[in-house]
Amino acid sequence: HRPYIDDVVLVSASGQPMKRETDLIDVWFDSGAMPYAQWHYPFENEKVFENNFPADFIAEGVDQTRGWFYTLHAIAAMVFDSVAFKNVVSNGLVLDAEGNKMSKSKGNVLDPFETIENYSADVTRWYMMSNANPWDNLKFDLKGMEEVQRKFFGTLYNTYSFFALYANIDQFFNKAPQVPLSERPEIDRWVISLLNSLVKEVDADYADYEPTQAARKVQNFVNDNLSNWYVRLCRRRFWKPSEQQNGSKAAMDKDKLAAYQTLYECLITVSKLMAPTAPFFADWLYRNLNNATGMENHESVHLADFPTASDAVIDKALEQRMDYAQRISSLVLSLRKKEKIRVRQPLHKILLPILDNHFQEQVEGVKELVLSEVNVKDIEYVTDTSGILKKRIKPNFKTLGRRLGKDMKDASAAIAALGQEDISRIEKTKQFLLEVNGNSYELTLEDFEITAEDIPGWQVASDESITVALDITLDxxxxxxxxxxxxxxxxxxxxxxxxxxxxxxxxxxxxxxxxxxxxxxxxxxxxxxxxxxxxxxxxxxxxxxxxxxxxxxxxxxxxxxx
Known part of the structure; x- marks a missing residue:
């Protein structure tokens, strides 16, 4: 160490004195020279270097920003007037479940090899990728790992198992001509539309180096739409027996064939979308599907092309209709759960306040599906809820607090005093002009929290602009x-x-x-x-x-x- 090392003089092979280098620079600049040093540039590999500089992306922990990320850019800017990399994929620190730094002395360290052995590499990767935003620290909780294993991988595995069970019974190997999408039931067209919307969004997320968003969207599609909605509502189409012909199974009817082809397309596309994050499970799923059908000439999902979306099959109006169906069904099922009325017990009627004629048309298009899902006999639309439903309104402090500032207290009182007609108008127009202390504020539906009160013999629930009242009387x-x-x-x-x-x-x-x-x-x-x-x-x-x-x-x- 200085100053003692300055008194040391070494002798070179030729007998010349050698002393400590007096011109020092941060050692991080050695790391910052990596893009050039790896190719021994500028002494050789000039073309190779030019083809690889600047890098497409860099991936490291957030603690590397001051050292490595900075010096890479600093050298590139000084020497080439360029950046060293085009994109950054950075993660926060991995902490324990309570948000504390892992330490052997505290006994809160998790053995990564044991974790992977118990939960698999794919579950570990998916949990770490989807659980926290990349820039946030990750509170590593084994309960979260178990939830990912059960809710996502377990759900996807069960969906495939359901498909495989009936595909084997019906000897479905996807050899028959594809049923035209226009001739398939609406629920098939919906899930194919949603699948292609998903492909477009996930492709964009990967291109933008947003694997967290991509993983969450794939997970939501599998859990909420494919398994919990499409497969559950289409079970009967797979169950119904195929006709016998001369002792062997005849060609299955078009409806059943469409169901198989639709679910197959969803599963094999999901295997490709999840492959970058869950390479082993994705490959297992892809091989099981493709080996049975021979539809693609690839031994592995990682040799297949990434899916491309077809705008021609994306129907946003249909996606909106089905979203209404899912939300209304969810509200009704939540009321059943609240009242401890089993879903197998049919009920008489749902009251549904309509926001506008378009909303009623959209709901009418999925009415039978909703009634079947929630086991209710009828939906009754109501335009004037003032004599039926009583609603309460209050400000959404998250959106209005900073915006209204000192007027917030008076605004809160004014909003709470709004009548039923005002609330109904806000729900329909999705806007409201609020006058407070001489100031005017243009508010939207998101600036309010609207709830409905129960009425005798009915239970009421709301989801943003949608309200349902459920008749719970039995005969x-x-x-x-x-x-x-x-x-x-x-x-x-x-x-x-x-x-x-x-x-x-x-x-x-x-x-x-x-x-x-x-x-x-x-x-x-x-x-x-x-x-x-x-x-x-x-x-x-x-x-x-x-x-x-x-x-x-x-x-x-x-x-x-x-």
Whole structure:
């Protein structure tokens, strides 16, 4: 160290004195010279250097900004009047679940090899990529890893397993001509439209070095739209048996073929979209699909082309209609959960205040789908809610606080005092002119928080501009239908427990009980059709297992193969 090293004089091989270099520079500049040093430029590889400089992107932790990122640019600017790299992909620090720095002395360090062994490399990568914005520190929580493993990878695996199960039964290998999109059901056209919108957005995210956004969008598509909506609503299309012809299966009908082709396209496209972030699972999914169909001449997803979106199949109006269907269904299901009314129990009616004629037309286009999803008999549109629904309004402090400043307190009181007609007008026009202390503020719907109060015999819920009121009163007919649906559920569970094939027909004997007689007598054909039951009987005594039904009803049931 200085100053002692200055007293040391070395002797070169030729006998010349050698002393410490007095002109010093930050050692980070050695790292900053990396783009040139790696090619031994300017002494050789001039063309190679020119083809690779400046770099497309640089990826490192946020702690590298002062040292490496800066010196790379500093040298490039001084020598070439250029930047050293075009894009930055930077991550924050990895902390423990509580936001503390990991330290062996604190005992909060996670072994990365053990973590990967327990959860896989793909789950680890996906969690770290999608959980936090790249510039934020990541609070590494194993519970979050478990959630990604279960909610995303588990959901995608189950969706593929569902497809593979029925594709094998129906011998679907995607060899038949593609059903034209215009001839497919609306729900097929919707998911294909949404898939192509997703491809366009994810492609743009990757191009902009935004892998976090790309991962989140793929995850939302799989969880919310593909699995929880498309597959769930289309199950019957896969379940229905294909006709037999001369002892072998005939060509499946167009509706069923369209369902297979649509789900196949979604799954293989998702495998490509997720491949940069989850390379192993994506390759497993792609190989399983492509090896069965031979549709693409690639051994691996990583040798396939990245998907390209087709604007011709993107239908934003259809996507909006289905978004309304999903939001309305979600509100109704949340009310059922709140009131502890099982979805298998049908209800009479939904009241839906309409925002405008276009909104009603959009909802009418998906009305039957919504009613089927939430198990309600009808939707009644209402234009004047003043005598039916009472709403409350308050300011959205997140959007208005800084904007209104000292007027915020008086504005809050003025907004809270708005009447039902004012609230209805805000919901329809999505704007409002607020006068406070001589100042005028043009507000939008996002500047308000609007909620609805429950009315006798109904439950009310809101989602931004959409409000639903659910009639929760029951009569004998509804209760009988609900009981029939529960009997179907119990029979299906027994089929599963006994490992019956999905094509096996069965015989069912139910112990007679006054609580189930109306359901079996009125909905016997429905029960038989849903469970592939060839023979359904009610008898006084049954040698079988006991099942529990709503209302603390317990009866015995026998389920056997025909």
């Amino acid at each position: 004998a007919a509804l209760e009988a239908e609900g009981m029939a649906r529960d009997i179907v559920n119990r029979i299906q569970n027994i089929r599963k427990d006994k490992d019956f094939e999905v094509t096996d027909k069965i015989r069912v004997a139910l112990q007679r009980d006054d609580a189930i007689v109306p359901a079996v007598e009125r909905y016997g054909d429905y029960i038989k059709a849903e469970t592939l039951t060839a023979d359904l009987q009610m008898v006084e005594t049954v040698d079988g297992e006991e099942i529990e039904l709503p209302g603390e009803v317990k009866v015995r049931i026998s389920v056997e193969k025909q």
